[in-house]
């Protein structure tokens with residue numbers, strides 16, 4: 001259980017752990033490249049360790065040297081049939097991207113996950129991967145894990161996913177590495193493009209224009225990959241500092257890929273003072289320091305094209321919206337229902353317990369600003385983003401907020417509690 005108390009200000013200079021999306025992709029793509037992949041800044045969270053375990057299960061040698069993860073790439077054709085079931089744990093990214101790669105392998109693999117992951121929809125990847133030629137079976141008529149995959153003999157295709165999802169786009173592109181002919185993925189609203197950027201950095205024959213990614217016959221060459229800090233982890237501290245007048249926080253080395261920076265745009269629209277400094281670039285991914293000054297924020301309407309650019313940040317945005325002036329409406333965010341928990345219901349239920357005025361909408365929520373957060377016991381639903389969003393609520397609450405089952409935070413931010421201590425004098 002994590003207990004968080006109110007603080008007056010958020011202050012200091014911090015770093016956040018490596019980007020989760022990029023860490024997964026670094027292990028997966030290095031594993032199917034020729035030569036060595038040297039990964040720095042890797043996220044030491046449960047989800048990314050699952051990706052390492054799955055690739056070890058497929059015969060890839062992966063060495064943990066502390067500051068670096070060394071992957072001895074097997075090339076596109078070098079993976080081996082796993083001797084046992086692969087377990088993606090709580091990680092949707094692991095299961096969905098891995099399935100794309102497995103669709104290209106002639107051997108049989110069974111992939112499972114924890115209670116949460118076995119409830120999340122897998123038909124969104126199974127349907128296109130079957131169209132390309134893979135055999136994929138699963139529970140509930142092939143739509144739920146455990147998934148049984150026998151791949152090989154793939155044909156490229158031109159695919160427009162029915163949902164905005166980087167995981168679906170990535171699964172199809174990774175299968176495309178093994179397909180005859182070109183693979184094209186189109187999307188109306190751009191989702192995170194880390195797969196495209198990393199494939200390009202590793203030498204793939206890939207072109208991306210607005211709304212369309214095309215991949216032709218490719219070979220991948222292992223290289224050094226620098227993982228920037230995760231803006232989705234930084235978001236908890238950005239939001240807390242932005243909403244607390246008098247706060248002053250610098251978060252160093254955070255990934256600034258434009259498909260991920262919706263949180264900066266939203267906080268600015270709410271009235272926050274945010275600056276970017278020390279911009280660098282590596283492997284096609286920008287990073288920099290984010291500097292936040294606390295202000296009184298105002299409510300806004302969040303919808304449309306920005307949603308995929310801040311999908312994982314919505315729980316914490318909802319919390320600070322309760323402290324802003326006026327109403328905040330979030331719509332077009334129905335994807336939140338199929339994350340580690342139903343993040344609309346989880347947030348609305350737990351925010352209400354703490355006295356916040358919030359109502360559930362079919363595709364989002366409506367939050368009345370100016371709440372007094374009371375304090376008390378809340379549930380995490382085993383969902384790391386809910387646990388951390390509730391911790392941020394604790395920083396504003398009259399009495400302590402106690403988050404039950406908070407160990408799930410280790411999925412993406414193992415040092416969360418220490419980082420809270422770093423930016424507060426009496427926060428934990």
Ligand SMILES: O=C(O)C1=C[C@@H](OP(=O)(O)O)[C@@H](O)[C@H](O)C1
Nearest residue numbers: 021093164165166167168311312
């Ligand atoms: O591709 C990725 O690394 C991710 C994509 C998003 O999921 P969807 O593709 O389901 O939107 C996001 O919510 C998840 O945390 C990570």
Ligand SMILES: C=C(OP(=O)(O)O)C(=O)O
Nearest residue numbers: 090091092093312339385
């Ligand atoms: C949705 C998330 O991750 P995944 O889909 O990989 O489980 C998340 O980290 O918020």
